[in-house]
Amino acid sequence: MKIFSDERLLGLGVISGTVSRHTGSGREAQNVKKFFDTLDIDSANILGLRQVHGAHIVPIISGEDLKNYRKTAMHEGDAWLLGRAGCGCMILTADCAPLYVWNDRGICVGLAHCGWRGVAAGLPRKIAEDIKIRAGKNVRLCAYIGPHINACCFEVREDAAGQFGQRALVKKGGKIFVDLAAEITAQLLSAGADAKDIRRECACNCTMCNKEDFFSYRRDKTRDTMISFIYKPA
Template sequence: MKNIFADERLLSLGVVNGTTGRDFGSMRVFENQNAVFAKVGVNPAAMLRFHQVHGDRVVEINTDADFENAKNSLLNADAWLITRPATGAVILTADCVPFYIWDGEVKVVGLAHAGWRGVVAKLPQKMARLVKEKGGKDICAFLGPHIQDCCFEVKDDVVGNFLPSSVIRKDGKIFVDLRAEVRVQLLAEGLQQENIHTPCFCTCHNKDMFFSYRRDHTKDAIMSFVYKIN
């Protein structure tokens, strides 16, 4: 069975979402993306894409004009923030963190591509702040499958970017827990611990389930998506 890893809370609120497993094929192939959209009942024409640059730029889709601009231009960015109904967006990852965020009434839904550089730039915290600025309350977050601390090895020139509490040293190697970094950022913005879900799916460790750039050094990618119905 082909797997889509979704947040059930978000599904229950009427927002189609999920991250694909590698059994759907590489999501750099548009035909494979469309097969996923057909499976979940989403019109591909409603799904937006951008050019990911490992930064912290957020594209807001609030109006029809915002939608058309994003549809007709390949913007450089790493996160979506959607209030417009009947709007969806995708990101591609191959170890980076697919980061979902929304308010209790799903007036605002966000999806970000958060690599380690995006996490260091505090993109998750920026997203939480933007949701609050739009009046969002009871904010929830979900981290899709990404590289975990069992496999995310870094060198001395990188480790200084992270909190000491997120760093694990063992057998002469240095590993970083990106989930812990994201949780700290979200708690700082007032999210409740119980509203932050961070499942332990490691893209690098689970070769049969996910593509991983760190493991395979290929450009094959999985896809995360949201579709805000209302």
């Protein structure tokens, strides 16, 4: 098992990362439990979402937020904003980009499921701006774009390509490819992040190219997904 993560988050006391396929599909509750057991984290404290490829962000900042979340059977949304300790949040991806965004003091840590629809709907920008609202306008935004399908493989039709600006499109041999990380980066910059604070997983870790480490919906037409999570110890 490998965990793809950014050590800057660990420096703030946040355990996080995107877990390789060796742990099994994140859709199976037993795999999720087994994985968090290896980290000595009670999986009952890891919250999940019903992802719908939108731009809705679920905040878990106050005790009230957590209570509201627990009251509802299944939350729809594609991103988290975590402020509470003793609590963690999870998303599932298999080609979409897991995006981690936080302020340099770690007051708010965001995790977003960024497929092309969510990105086209402005989710990366929205989560960065949400952090600024909660942590202060002058915070320094930091981000890590985890393993996802890269421009080498992410071919799209004209209608999907039309959702993006030229900055995210790569044209090769009459085909159009989307560079999700380029678009996510552009949105974070427009929200006030500095380029040097945005890191992306190596393009060599494209989920479609790297079969050993990742599930890929495009490659295998599978429903199996990798776990991405953030957790603030109590």
